[in-house]
Structures are given as C-alpha cells and as structure tokens.
Amino acid sequence: MMELPFDQVRTLLAVVDEGTFEAAAAALHVTPSAVSQRVKTLEQRTGRVLLMRTKPVRPTESGQVVVRFARQLAAMENDARLALGLASASAPARLPIAVNADSLATWFQQALTRVPQDPPIYFELYREDESHTATLLREGRVMAAVTSSAEPVAGCTVRVLGRARYLPVANPEFAKRHLSSGVLERCLPDAPVIVFDRRDDLQDRFLRDFTPDGRGASQLRHQIPTSEGFCEAVAAGLGWGLVPEPQAEPLLKTGSLVELIPGQPVDVPLYWQQWKLDVPALTLVAETIAVSATEALYA
Amino acid sequence: MMELPFDQVRTLLAVVDEGTFEAAAAALHVTPSAVSQRVKTLEQRTGRVLLMRTKPVRPTESGQVVVRFARQLAAMENDARLALGLASASAPARLPIAVNADSLATWFQQALTRVPQDPPIYFELYREDESHTATLLREGRVMAAVTSSAEPVAGCTVRVLGRARYLPVANPEFAKRHLSSGVLERCLPDAPVIVFDRRDDLQDRFLRDFTPDGRGASQLRHQIPTSEGFCEAVAAGLGWGLVPEPQAEPLLKTGSLVELIPGQPVDVPLYWQQWKLDVPALTLVAETIAVSATEALYA
Incomplete structure (x- = not known):
C-alpha cells in the first residue's frame, strides 16, 4: 500500500x-x-x-x-497506547456496532453491561434493519453487527449467535373477536396485524407457511417502529403479532396476551459479523456478546 | 389544476x-x-x-x-365511502405519522390506544428525529408529526402539545465514582455520558447552560439509539444522561437512579404538525393525541 x-x-x-x-x-x-x-x-x-x-x-x-x-488504524493505535499505559491520555476506544431492534430491546443491552469497563470501551450503537446492516459494514461505519443475514460482507467474519424466538400472540379479547369464528388458518389472514415497519415481513412469512393457501397477513395493519411499542400495541388489542419470547412471556403469565398457536414459535437465526481485525477491544466485546447470546437465545 | x-x-x-x-x-x-x-x-x-x-x-x-x-384524495375518498356506508368494502383508513422516539416510548403509545377504533384507523408510525420529520411532512410521506420543531412546514398547521420533561440522572455508584470529587459543574463535563444518536445534543446543550465555562458533555460517550435502552444504560452505570421523567421516576423511587440536580429539569416543547386537510380520521386522531398530551406533558 x-x-x-x-x-x-x-x-x-x-x-x-x-x-x-x-x-x-x-x-x-x-x-x-x-x-x-x-x-x-x-x-x-x-x-x-x-x-x-x-x-x-x-x-x-x-x-x-x-x-x-x-x-x-485508530483501533490499533488505541491498543498500543493502552499497552504503553497511556490510556487515560488517549481518545477512548469507540466501537460502532449495528444491532437489529429486537435484539437491542431484549438480550443485547444486558450483554453490553457485561463488557468489562476497565479500560472503558464506548459503544456507538446503530439500530438498523438487516438490509442496511450490510451497507454499514461495507462502508466502514460499523465494525460489527448483530444481524439475521448469514451472508458475510466482504472482509468480515460470520459467527452464529443463536436463534431468537418469536411467539404469535394477541390480546385475549382481540382473539375472541377476530379469531374465534372459524379455523385459525382462515381467520388469521383477515385479522388486523401489527408490523414493525414497512419492510417487516416476519408476520407475512409466518402466515404463508401456516395457511394452506399461502396467504400473507392482512393489509389491515398498524406499523409501530419500536420493539416495546410493538409489544404494547399487541397487548392493547390493536392487532396480533409475532413478539419476542422474552417480551411476551410476562404478559402471557398475567393473561394480557394469549398464544395463538401454542408450540409453534418462529425462530430467527442471528449472526455476529465483524471485520477481520485483531483488536483486543473488539475481540473482548465479541466474546462477551457471544456468551450472552448463548444464554439468551436458542441453540 | x-x-x-x-x-x-x-x-x-x-x-x-x-x-x-x-x-x-x-x-x-x-x-x-x-x-x-x-x-x-x-x-x-x-x-x-x-x-x-x-x-x-x-x-x-x-x-x-x-x-x-x-x-x-385517498383520505377524502375513504371518508366518502364511510359516509355512504361502504366502509367495509373499502381500503382501511391509513394515517402515516412521524413521532420522535421519546414520545413513542412514553405517552404517545397510550394516546394511540385511545383513538376510537370504530371505524378502525390504521397507524403507520415513523420513528424519526426532528431534522428528518420536516422532510417526511414535505415529501408527503406522513400526514402529521409529533416534533420539537415549532417552524411550520409549508402547507401544515402547528399546534402546541406541551413540554416533555427530562431529568439529569445517573446510577448512584456512578455518581459516587465520577461526580463526588468536586463541584458538579466541574465534574459532569468529564464524566461518561449516554447519548441517543450522533445528532442528539440534548446533554451537550444542557451542560453548556449549566457550566460556568459553557462546556458540553464529555467525548466519553455511549450511543444507545432506543429510548428504553438509553434509560437502562444510565441505570446500569455506563454514563449519566437526560432521561424522560416518566421513565426516570420509578427508578428514582427504587434508588436505581439518583437525580443529579434536583429541581433543575430540562423541558422540551413538543408540537403537532399536520397537513391542512379536512379529513375526519385525521381530526379525530389529532384531538385524541392533544388530550393525551395535555395529561402527559407539562403546560
């Protein structure tokens, strides 16, 4: 060079x-x-x-x-500074990472707080959907990403984190009003549904597999672009939706939600993609996150 | 035309x-x-x-x-269909609305569930920062927005919703470690801070007013782009931050957070901007949201 x-x-x-x-x-x-x-x-x-x-x-x-x-260069320079005991005088280690919204709302946040903070590592998180994550990695805006895409971005390594589990759920009154008039396979495609954003096709893909005639979810749809808001909208009875198991479970216990098809969860595999780069801070974070993922996700 | x-x-x-x-x-x-x-x-x-x-x-x-x-046209057509009793055969009323992240995480979600759903109104929410909200309104991608910008977009009306209150808070151990060695005005600009995203300058603006020499917040900063994650990161002790009062309050009660400068909250005025458009669905939503805002925000 x-x-x-x-x-x-x-x-x-x-x-x-x-x-x-x-x-x-x-x-x-x-x-x-x-x-x-x-x-x-x-x-x-x-x-x-x-x-x-x-x-x-x-x-x-x-x-x-x-x-x-x-x-x-910045990452390696920082490592050298640390090794020389000059850490306090240097710029802090900054790790830009892209994370999908549901991970950020469930297990990822806890993983972050487990990363040893001595010397401190500053996280610069980007909440991005899958399609944009690859661009961020390629453009060098982030050094790593939690993504459902297994396809490695050029210059990146890919590692399996586990499978995030989603449950098809609804408010009990909503289920009675919209889903009790016949077989579920027929009712569900007509019932109002919550989606995360315009590109969220998880509900549609789930229904296409579930229904005999391969219909997707209804066009009667609310779009609620925060993970917590999505779950609340389902609990409030605005529509049915696929909610991450950790968010659904407490509401299932209190009866605020009912599982629509018990024993038929939807699993979404998650991957850690990161630059091929031997920087201790990145390695440390990758390890901590992999351990948290093992505990929080399904194998 | x-x-x-x-x-x-x-x-x-x-x-x-x-x-x-x-x-x-x-x-x-x-x-x-x-x-x-x-x-x-x-x-x-x-x-x-x-x-x-x-x-x-x-x-x-x-x-x-x-x-x-x-x-x-679509909105008026839908109204005419409703008036003619053809609602069930028609496309559902869709309301694209941009909402800032903190509102979505606090009072807005509840406002939504209060909107009468007969006939149903489907919400298409966009979680956007202020700078982008104006573009969305101008381009016609959303019909209304909850925004901190009082400046009306061409063709839109503006209405005051109230003031959202933020409290400067930190985890008690964090406060002891980083903020107890001298006057707060000197310590706070050096302490690690949480920001929402790259454009979030709320913490910086607050500190510039608070410190005698007009310093902003530290460059030791984590960037956590979800409202709930932001609050959790502060509670976990990764940094101090300005947290919306409704999120901070329960954590202040349990002692997970301490208020750094009691009696000095930061108020951010919020506005409702919407197209000048006489559509009953939009009017109904605007009214419901204004009422919820009156209850949830400061006058």
Missing part, C-alpha cells in the same frame, strides 16, 4: 463520521478549509474520488477502503 | 410508498410495466419529472405535490 499520511486518513474518517466538513473541523479543532485541503490532498495522492459531496457526505467505494483502514 | 387521472395519481403514490416499481405493481395487482407506463404518462401530462429513479425511489419537488394530492 502506498503511504497514506495518518492525519489525512484521520480527517477523512472524521468527515464520514460527522457527516459534514464543518462538523469534522469542529471535532478536530481545525478550520473547515484545512479539512477540505487534507481530503483533497488524499484524493490526489490516491488518484481517486474518496467522498461524494452529499449531505451527509458518503464515502465512494475507494473512500470506503480508506475509512476502514482509518478505523483499523 | 389540470386534470390528473386518479389511477395514475394512485400509482405514483404506491410507487413512493412501496419504494420500487415492482413492489408497487405487486401492491396494485398489475404488471411493473403498467406501473412504469402510468408514471410516464403522468410525467408527460404534467410536463415534469415526478420521481427520482433511486432505490428506493424518491419524489422530486413536483412529485411531492402530486403525492400530497394523492394522499388527500
């Missing part, structure tokens, strides 16, 4: 992280024109356009290579 | 809502080439490019006008 001056590489990373030249300048305590100059020099040196000047700026494909290099 | 054929207008709306020509075709039960043809005809008729062919597609400025017209 040709020599890439560290200050220019770091500047590029700051621009991508902060989104604008102005914000990067503020973060680096230099003028915006110095930031612009460094990026331009780096582009001349590499002979490539590295940034699309959009709002926020986005790295080009070549820019993504440099961003990943910059992040690895 | 020149005559815009309804099927073409509806098709444009479906493409914007579904994101691709293929998905719109599936939703409308026609072929993708029919969708493409209708959009092209509409563009010739208006003499404007209406869609940017990105992934997902986005309406141009002219496209936004047509999308808003299409959504108003």
Whole structure:
C-alpha cells in the first residue's frame, strides 16, 4: 500500500463520521478549509474520488477502503497506547456496532453491561434493519453487527449467535373477536396485524407457511417502529403479532396476551459479523456478546 | 389544476410508498410495466419529472405535490365511502405519522390506544428525529408529526402539545465514582455520558447552560439509539444522561437512579404538525393525541 499520511486518513474518517466538513473541523479543532485541503490532498495522492459531496457526505467505494483502514488504524493505535499505559491520555476506544431492534430491546443491552469497563470501551450503537446492516459494514461505519443475514460482507467474519424466538400472540379479547369464528388458518389472514415497519415481513412469512393457501397477513395493519411499542400495541388489542419470547412471556403469565398457536414459535437465526481485525477491544466485546447470546437465545 | 387521472395519481403514490416499481405493481395487482407506463404518462401530462429513479425511489419537488394530492384524495375518498356506508368494502383508513422516539416510548403509545377504533384507523408510525420529520411532512410521506420543531412546514398547521420533561440522572455508584470529587459543574463535563444518536445534543446543550465555562458533555460517550435502552444504560452505570421523567421516576423511587440536580429539569416543547386537510380520521386522531398530551406533558 502506498503511504497514506495518518492525519489525512484521520480527517477523512472524521468527515464520514460527522457527516459534514464543518462538523469534522469542529471535532478536530481545525478550520473547515484545512479539512477540505487534507481530503483533497488524499484524493490526489490516491488518484481517486474518496467522498461524494452529499449531505451527509458518503464515502465512494475507494473512500470506503480508506475509512476502514482509518478505523483499523485508530483501533490499533488505541491498543498500543493502552499497552504503553497511556490510556487515560488517549481518545477512548469507540466501537460502532449495528444491532437489529429486537435484539437491542431484549438480550443485547444486558450483554453490553457485561463488557468489562476497565479500560472503558464506548459503544456507538446503530439500530438498523438487516438490509442496511450490510451497507454499514461495507462502508466502514460499523465494525460489527448483530444481524439475521448469514451472508458475510466482504472482509468480515460470520459467527452464529443463536436463534431468537418469536411467539404469535394477541390480546385475549382481540382473539375472541377476530379469531374465534372459524379455523385459525382462515381467520388469521383477515385479522388486523401489527408490523414493525414497512419492510417487516416476519408476520407475512409466518402466515404463508401456516395457511394452506399461502396467504400473507392482512393489509389491515398498524406499523409501530419500536420493539416495546410493538409489544404494547399487541397487548392493547390493536392487532396480533409475532413478539419476542422474552417480551411476551410476562404478559402471557398475567393473561394480557394469549398464544395463538401454542408450540409453534418462529425462530430467527442471528449472526455476529465483524471485520477481520485483531483488536483486543473488539475481540473482548465479541466474546462477551457471544456468551450472552448463548444464554439468551436458542441453540 | 389540470386534470390528473386518479389511477395514475394512485400509482405514483404506491410507487413512493412501496419504494420500487415492482413492489408497487405487486401492491396494485398489475404488471411493473403498467406501473412504469402510468408514471410516464403522468410525467408527460404534467410536463415534469415526478420521481427520482433511486432505490428506493424518491419524489422530486413536483412529485411531492402530486403525492400530497394523492394522499388527500385517498383520505377524502375513504371518508366518502364511510359516509355512504361502504366502509367495509373499502381500503382501511391509513394515517402515516412521524413521532420522535421519546414520545413513542412514553405517552404517545397510550394516546394511540385511545383513538376510537370504530371505524378502525390504521397507524403507520415513523420513528424519526426532528431534522428528518420536516422532510417526511414535505415529501408527503406522513400526514402529521409529533416534533420539537415549532417552524411550520409549508402547507401544515402547528399546534402546541406541551413540554416533555427530562431529568439529569445517573446510577448512584456512578455518581459516587465520577461526580463526588468536586463541584458538579466541574465534574459532569468529564464524566461518561449516554447519548441517543450522533445528532442528539440534548446533554451537550444542557451542560453548556449549566457550566460556568459553557462546556458540553464529555467525548466519553455511549450511543444507545432506543429510548428504553438509553434509560437502562444510565441505570446500569455506563454514563449519566437526560432521561424522560416518566421513565426516570420509578427508578428514582427504587434508588436505581439518583437525580443529579434536583429541581433543575430540562423541558422540551413538543408540537403537532399536520397537513391542512379536512379529513375526519385525521381530526379525530389529532384531538385524541392533544388530550393525551395535555395529561402527559407539562403546560
């Protein structure tokens, strides 16, 4: 690799992280024109356009290579500082990680608090759906991701975390009103349903397997884009839905929810994808999360 | 206004809502080439490019006008159907609304369940930060928004909902370890902090007002992008943070959290912005939400 001056590489990373030249300048305590100059020099040196000047700026494909290099550099530099006992004087270890919403609302949060905080590791979590996770990994915006995609992003390793279990549930009155007039296979596709967002097809896929004629869920659907809100909307009787088992269980016990098809849960496999990168902080976090996942998820 | 054929207008709306020509075709039960043809005809008729062919597609400025017209049309059509007693045969009333994350995690969810569901109204909620909310309203993707921005989007009315209260809190051990070595005004800017996402500057703005030298919050920061996760991270002692009062209160009672500066809450005004549009469903929802807000927020 040709020599890439560290200050220019770091500047590029700051621009991508902060989104604008102005914000990067503020973060680096230099003028915006110095930031612009460094990026331009780096582009001349590499002979490539590295940034699309959009709002926020986005790295080009070549820019993504440099961003990943910059992040690895920062991580390794931090490790060296730690080893030299200079940790307190250095920038803190920052780990950008993408996590799907249901994991974040159930087991992931606890995994985080288990990561030893000496020296401290600062988490920069992104709540993203699957389709976007790959982009974040590829663009170098995150170093790791909890995702349901087993397909490795180029330059990443994949490791199985376990299977998250969802239960088809509804409020008992809702079930009586909408689902007691015939066989469930016929009623459920007509009943109002809760989905997480426009791209959430978990309910549809579940029903297509369940119904003899392969119908998906009703178009009578509420879209509730938080994991806790989703569960509350189901409990309030706005529709049926597939709720993560840890959230459903207490409500099943109190009778606020009923299981629609006992013994037929939906399991979604989850994977840990991370850059191939030998950084102790990342390794430590990956191990802690894998252990928490083993406890919280099904094998 | 020149005559815009309804099927073409509806098709444009479906493409914007579904994101691709293929998905719109599936939703409308026609072929993708029919969708493409209708959009092209509409563009010739208006003499404007209406869609940017990105992934997902986005309406141009002219496209936004047509999308808003299409959504108003759909809403009014639905009302007419209801008035004619044809409701059951019609498409359900869909209300796309953008809501900031903390509202969604606290009072908004309950407001939703209070909206009379006869005839049913289906909510399509978008969890968005302030900066994006205006775009969603302008592009016609949502008909209303709960936002901290008082500045009306063109074509929208603004109404005060109340003030959401945040308390500066921390885990008691965290407070002892990081905040007991001197005056709080000096310690707090150096202590690890939790922020919601990269754009969340609530903690920084609060500290700038609080500290004599106008310092913001520490760069030792965890980024936790769910409202419940944010509160849990503070309670787990990863950092201090401004937590919505309804979430903080039970944890203050049990002693899991301590208030850092009793009697100095931070109030964030919230507004309801909606299209100027006389649709009973929207009016009903706006009224119900305003009433819930009066109960849940400060005047």
